[in-house]
Amino acid sequence: MTPPVVPTGTYRLQLQPGFGFAEAADAVPYLASLGVSHLYLSPILRAVPGSGHGYDVIDHGRVSPELGGERGFRVLAAEAREHGLGIVVDIVPNHMAVPAPESLNRQFWSVLERGRESAYADWFDIDWDAGGGRILLPVLGAPLDRALTDIRVEDGVVRYHDHAFPLRHGTEDLSLREALDAQHYRLADWHEGDLRGNYRRFFTVTSLIGLRQEDEAVFAATHAVILRLVREGLVQGLRVDHPDGLADPRGYLRRLREATSPDTWIVVEKILNGEERLPDDWDCAGTTGYDALRRVDGVFTDTGGAEALRALHHDMTGASEPGFAPVARAGKLEVLRSGLATEVARLERVLEHIGVRDPDRGDALRELLASVPAYRPYVVAGEPAPAEAASLLGEALTGVPGRLAATARRIADAALGHDPEFAVRFAQVASAVAAKGVEDRAFYRWYVLSSCNEVGGEPDEVGLGTDGFHAYARSMHASRPDTMTALSTHDTKRSEDVRARLAVLAEIPDEWGAAVRGWEKAAQRHRSGPGPDRYDTYLFWQTLVGAWPIDPDRMKAYLRKAMREADRSTSWTTPDTPYEQATDAFVDGVLNDRELRSSVQEFVERLADSARTVALGVKLVQLTMPGVPDVYQGGEAVLRTLVDPDNRAPVDFGAAATRLAHLDTGGTPRDLDDEKALVTSAALRWRRRDPAAFGGEGRYAAVHVRGEAAAHVLGMRRGFTVALATRLPVGLAARGGWGDTCLDLWKGTWTDLLTGRRVARDAPLAEVFARLPVALLEDGAH
Numbered sequence: 001m002t003p004p005v006v007p008t009g010t011y012r013l014q015l016q017p018g019f020g021f022a023e024a025a026d027a028v029p030y031l032a033s034l035g036v037s038h039l040y041l042s043p044i045l046r047a048v049p050g051s052g053h054g055y056d057v058i059d060h061g062r063v064s065p066e067l068g069g070e071r072g073f074r075v076l077a078a079e080a081r082e083h084g085l086g087i088v089v090d091i092v093p094n095h096m097a098v099p100a101p102e103s104l105n106r107q108f109w110s111v112l113e114r115g116r117e118s119a120y121a122d123w124f125d126i127d128w129d130a131g132g133g134r135i136l137l138p139v140l141g142a143p144l145d146r147a148l149t150d151i152r153v154e155d156g157v158v159r160y161h162d163h164a165f166p167l168r169h170g171t172e173d174l175s176l177r178e179a180l181d182a183q184h185y186r187l188a189d190w191h192e193g194d195l196r197g198n199y200r201r202f203f204t205v206t207s208l209i210g211l212r213q214e215d216e217a218v219f220a221a222t223h224a225v226i227l228r229l230v231r232e233g234l235v236q237g238l239r240v241d242h243p244d245g246l247a248d249p250r251g252y253l254r255r256l257r258e259a260t261s262p263d264t265w266i267v268v269e270k271i272l273n274g275e276e277r278l279p280d281d282w283d284c285a286g287t288t289g290y291d292a293l294r295r296v297d298g299v300f301t302d303t304g305g306a307e308a309l310r311a312l313h314h315d316m317t318g319a320s321e322p323g324f325a326p327v328a329r330a331g332k333l334e335v336l337r338s339g340l341a342t343e344v345a346r347l348e349r350v351l352e353h354i355g356v357r358d359p360d361r362g363d364a365l366r367e368l369l370a371s372v373p374a375y376r377p378y379v380v381a382g383e384p385a386p387a388e389a390a391s392l393l394g395e396a397l398t399g400v401p402g403r404l405a406a407t408a409r410r411i412a413d414a415a416l417g418h419d420p421e422f423a424v425r426f427a428q429v430a431s432a433v434a435a436k437g438v439e440d441r442a443f444y445r446w447y448v449l450s451s452c453n454e455v456g457g458e459p460d461e462v463g464l465g466t467d468g469f470h471a472y473a474r475s476m477h478a479s480r481p482d483t484m485t486a487l488s489t490h491d492t493k494r495s496e497d498v499r500a501r502l503a504v505l506a507e508i509p510d511e512w513g514a515a516v517r518g519w520e521k522a523a524q525r526h527r528s529g530p531g532p533d534r535y536d537t538y539l540f541w542q543t544l545v546g547a548w549p550i551d552p553d554r555m556k557a558y559l560r561k562a563m564r565e566a567d568r569s570t571s572w573t574t575p576d577t578p579y580e581q582a583t584d585a586f587v588d589g590v591l592n593d594r595e596l597r598s599s600v601q602e603f604v605e606r607l608a609d610s611a612r613t614v615a616l617g618v619k620l621v622q623l624t625m626p627g628v629p630d631v632y633q634g635g636e637a638v639l640r641t642l643v644d645p646d647n648r649a650p651v652d653f654g655a656a657a658t659r660l661a662h663l664d665t666g667g668t669p670r671d672l673d674d675e676k677a678l679v680t681s682a683a684l685r686w687r688r689r690d691p692a693a694f695g696g697e698g699r700y701a702a703v704h705v706r707g708e709a710a711a712h713v714l715g716m717r718r719g720f721t722v723a724l725a726t727r728l729p730v731g732l733a734a735r736g737g738w739g740d741t742c743l744d745l746w747k748g749t750w751t752d753l754l755t756g757r758r759v760a761r762d763a764p765l766a767e768v769f770a771r772l773p774v775a776l777l778e779d780g781a782h
Contacts, residue, residue, distance in 0.1 A: 286483020693719025
């Protein structure tokens with residue numbers, strides 16, 4: 001069987017040491033049986049040894065030997081092809097790793113050795129003038145004078161712990177300090193990276209250096225292996241990581257399309273805020289699905305609970321801000337003055353060069369960047385600024401304080417293309433500000449309902465009506481029918497079933513408030529130090545409910561990362577050890593407290609039926625709505641994981657295959673794991689069997705029911721099949737169930753693909769949903 005050009009469903013596999021190409025090949029028969037059409041692999045090129053994710057590439061010329069090398073990949077591709085599956089590969093064009101030892105990155109080593117004269121000097125986005133012709137390497141644990149005792153020269157190589165650097169020819173006989181001063185690089189205290197670094201980084205990560213994909217030679221060299229695999233038919237699709245870091249995302253995608261074929265399925269990890277749309281001139285199928293995730297989660301979350309949850313959040317945390325917007329803005333301004341200070345300094349140098357020398361330009365620049373309401377504008381050198389970019393920066397200007405408005409307007413003009421270099425760098429920095437200031441900081445400071453705090457999410461927007469969902473789905477069907485949809489990814493902060501359980505809280509804000517206040521009072525006996533404060537404690541309680549059951553070690557690891565990302569009481573750069581230790585002790589105390597554990601268990605059990613309804617509902621909707629659904633590894637069963645690395649644990653595919661076999665041989669679902677597997681396999685197999693029902697030539701329409709509980713159903717028509725899901729189950733139960741509510745389909749008798757039951761066109765919903773809170777109805781005439 002040949003895989004379809006456009007996937008009907010993908011399955012994301014996180015490759016890592018211990019789960020490489022051979023293990024992925026072993027899973028292929030099961031995944032084919034599940035119903036996906038394509039494997040969706042994390043990056044496959046050679047990465048830093050031991051990498052658990054693959055985004056830290058060190059050699060674009062080799063398939064990762066740790067994963068099994070190119071031979072292993074070819075075996076995987078052959079196994080996939082034998083089972084009718086294609087392969088989608090994640091690629092990382094924006095950056096590559098600065099590893100330790102640095103010699104692992106051959107191109108970067110050459111630049112360290114030869115400076116601007118290196119054949120690879122144009123590969124990397126380096127501001128040579130800012131460094132006085134040298135690259136700043138902030139790798140030392142102390143200022144150079146204090147670190148000298150740990151630096152040595154051996155066999156023509158400068159060594160510092162795990163690091164290694166080339167010794168410039170002719171400097172072998174100099175004293176150590178003189179030799180270091182004569183290199184094309186400058187070793188510095190790690191703190192200097194945020195302040196004086198002179199190469200573009202992936203956000204604030206000094207160990208990831210920006211690549212110049214706008215250079216055709218760089219594109220050709222860094223894509224050669226991947227493109228060869230595409231041409232050979234071993235790879236059918238590409239997922240592009242972080243396009244917003246590129247100088248010209250549109251130009252990059254056009255070059256990628258020209259180098260592949262019109263049939264290569266390409267999606268981009270573009271984060272869309274609010275009602276933002278993917279630029280029409282981007283030559284790709286769509287995004288990686290965070291925009292869909294937000295709408296799917298939203299339509300299963302009760303808007304009616306929003307105000308009570310906001311009040312509870314303020315009461316539990318003591319937050320003084322009226323909403324999330326000032327929290328997000330504060331987070332942006334903080335990172336602009338700290339982690340991204342060197343990027344701001346580079347922008348200021350460009351401004352000075354083009355004549356914007358106002359003494360307030362630094363403040364105006366930071367305020368403008370902090371006010372951009374999306375990730376970045378898209379301006380191409382030599383072309384008029386798109387209306388969307390002008391509107392975006394026009395809106396940003398309204399957020400700049402009046403005393404800085406005049407200078408900010410001049411800066412905005414430069415960012416709209418009046419100066420090409422500034423326009424590019426402003427856009428790149430804006431995306432980093434959004435990622436680090438909002439996603440990785442403000443999202444960890446505001447917990448009205450933490451399930452809303454996902455990539456591209458709006459933490460103050462609790463819930464979405466069915467009309468809003470259908471409007472989004474119709475828009476995607478018309479404009480990007482082959483975009484990806486997702487519920488869980490390697491970057492989601494909470495997996496789908498954690499969020500499903502938390503979504504129920506929006507229907508019971510008063511009951512939730514009473515429970516969490518009671519736990520907080522009872523937990524006072526476990527407080528013995530400065531942490532956790534009220535913010536971190538409220539996050540702890542929400543996480544405990546969402547991820548329950550969870551052991552102390554997982555919870556402590558999660559909270560430590562969350563607290564450091566928030567950068568309020570502790571941080572990555574200046575960890576507050578007493579605060580973190582006190583928080584660890586609090587977690588241990590609560591999770592070893594029999595009375596508290598029993599109370600949390602009882603509360604979670606009360607949520608169980610409603611959380612099951614939400615979990616199955618979001619799953620069916622994501623699998624059947626417009627777009628190509630991705631199933632993140634393990635997401636065909638219950639998946640209650642937290643932010644990475646918690647969500648990258650290998651899956652037991654043997655157990656998964658046994659579960660599916662039980663269902664396929666007529667076994668009834670025994671638990672939620674089985675029910676999710678049933679919904680997933682039925683929907684994926686249906687999509688693969690009837691691909692014409694999807695894509696631009698297919699059909700999408702809202703399906704409505706008749707009766708007093710009609711608001712508790714989300715229905716959609718795809719081809720000759722109808723997907724139905726129960727929503728807001730607590731409210732449904734409170735009104736006494738479905739009552740007289742019934743289907744209102746256009747004709748005939750239907751078959752539920754989930755249960756095999758025959759269903760009349762006007763069947764009561766109490767009958768339709770007797771076994772499961774979802775249904776997938778196929779027109780009997782087809």
